[in-house]
Amino acid sequence: MISITFAILLCLLVILSLVLLATRGSSVRHELSFRSDVPLYNETTGDPSLCPPEFAARIFSPADWTFVSGEKSRDVVRLFQHERRVVALVWAHQTKSAIHRIMREHTRITRQSQDLHLATEARLVYHYVQLVAICDLLILAIQSAGPSHVGSLATYAALLSQRFADAQHTLAITTAARELPGASAAH
């Protein structure tokens, strides 16, 4: 027998997703809205447009904090804390939006792909969910504890996002190359 709580929860979940589907508005408009002119990858090197992990390590490094607190100036310390928190938050938000963009680009390519690899796809989705959760956690941690206390988590997020972007880029090139007219005949 189905429990009433389960039935209500399932019904709410379905209604919520259907409302999302209905309010997505014109699907064509939605389709066009996320096609940005800003390239997803560096045009010359092909690297994803994410901040390098060294940059994240520098923002979240306790070395600057140790130096500033050694200056014994309360105003400088307060200013440093404020500025560093803002930079760290901007980095976390940028990383999160870059991940979203990479995933959107990926789904746009793979939804029409003829030979989608389910395991690879599942792994990418898993990494995507993990990264988004880490970014959210990072934003909360920066706001509550400050950037110098979450250095290892930020470095991990930066490395993971870089790896995620690289994997997606390789997959996109492979998929596109496989689906180029005459590609199969060339083998």
Add this chain to the structure above:
Amino acid sequence: MLSLSIWLVGIVFELALLFRGAQHGLLRRYPIFYSYISFVLLNDTLLFAIHLPPRPYLYYYWFSEFFSLVLGCLVFLEFYRVALREYPGTARMARALLSVLFLLAMLKTVVTTVNVHQWWFNATPAQVEGVLRVCQLLAILSLTVLVLFYSVPLGKNLRGILLGYGLFVGWSVVCLALVAAGVAKANTLWSFTFPFSYLISLIVWTVYLWSYQPNPVPGRAIPLEQDYLRVAAATQRRLHNARGYLAKAVGS
């Protein structure tokens, strides 16, 4: 009186839906969905015209309920076929996800029947229908999530079919759970919410399927080629800038 009004209004909406569908060639495009509506209309009209005694009515009710459930599954399959025709990647993911769901449902059924002896013999029709509707609702949920995740563009007609049917099945699951638990009884407020939810679905379908709106056709451009075009444009822009600097340098 209230149930009779809901019944009559429902028949009017079903007729309007079929009329508009025939007028705009939608019957040809979504044959299973319109077969489902025709079946419900026929059923409603028959029950309205012929007053069956309680016992035959009960059998007839459950027979038509299960038949409409099967037709509903076919409507879902039609939606899947039409919506994901141009998206083989998403269709493959949907197949995998639905297979996993089906396997889980099978496992759950096996575990239930092993633990509770003679479940199938003792279960009431409401309980059996409840379990089947839950499977249907999970399938609808997974397909909706996939459509949202892969940003599959849907036309107004398809969105309406999914929206209306999802609302109806969702509320059916809640109502059947309440009936099985003994909360919802005949002639209480709960008993009216079930036909009322179907009426809401009919209104949604009538609005969304009032006229034919084609599904957006995806662009067939290959991403790698797009990348090449983008790089080529950027190179041209840079060359143009370099020529400008060169001209300035030579001029000075």
